[in-house]
Amino acid sequence: MSEIPVPFCFDELNDFFSKPPASDIRSGNTLDAGILLPYLVWAFKADICLEFGVYQAYTSSILMWSMQAVFNNGTLVCFDMDDEALRRAERIAAHFPLISTHLVKGVSGKNVVAKTMKRKKIGKAGLAYVDGGHSFKNAYSDLLESLRLIRSDGVIVAHDYFNKKNYGVVKAVDKLAADHRLQKFIMPHPRGASFAILRRQVDPAGKHGNKVL
Ligand SMILES: C[S@@+](CC[C@H](N)C(=O)[O-])C[C@H]1O[C@@H](n2cnc3c(N)ncnc32)[C@H](O)[C@@H]1O
Secondary structure, eight states, X not given: OOOOOOOOOHHHHXXXXXXXXXXXXXXXXXXXXXXXXXXXXXXXXXXXXXEEOOTTOHHHHHHHHHHHHHHSOEEEEEEXXXXXXXXXXXXXXXXXXXXXEEEEEOXXXXXXXXXXXXXXXXXXXXXXXXXXXXXXXXXXHHHHHHHHHEEEEEEEXXXXXXXXXXXXXXXXXXXXXXXXXXXXXXXOOTTSOOEEEEEEOBOTTOTTTTOBO
């Protein structure tokens, strides 16, 4: 078996180890992502993943690592408005030559991820991770774009599903789930921040052949 680099983003890990964990909800929560995302990549057969909001590219590295570990290949589309964030993802991508990484610069609400995927003939994704702008408007447009770009049996993970001043993530996730009749699971975090996991309804009785409703 080929050697698989361990996910890394030492800025955040150092943060986590150097501070009392209770002082920093973000770091503890980021480590949770390192457990949750590899599982979801495997469970949802997500060999194409989307990432809205790259920043330290910690999640990018987890997604690249996960696809390489599970499929020995994969495609990651990284979206951010910040050049430096995209450069970080590019540097990490150099460690994962089997993963095809696409860097997309832009702002929420312009469907640039969709346009890029169409132009580059990238198929629908198995997983979309949404952690870009946290206002209602930005979070909602990233979530809606994600829903259009995942397979019918794919999954969306929204980070920071918790109430904080100027955060609209909870409202955006709940509206998307209600409008599109999505199943919603919340992975709570002891200090407040959470992941919301969304997928389309599956017919439990198998009346429709276990198809996504
Ligand atoms: C919370 S950070 C993402 C953290 C990332 N998951 C990680 O592992 O480091 C949010 C990122 O979203 C980007 N962002 C914020 N608002 C945006 C918008 N409206 N359009 C595009 N990118 C945005 C920021 O530049 C920032 O890099």
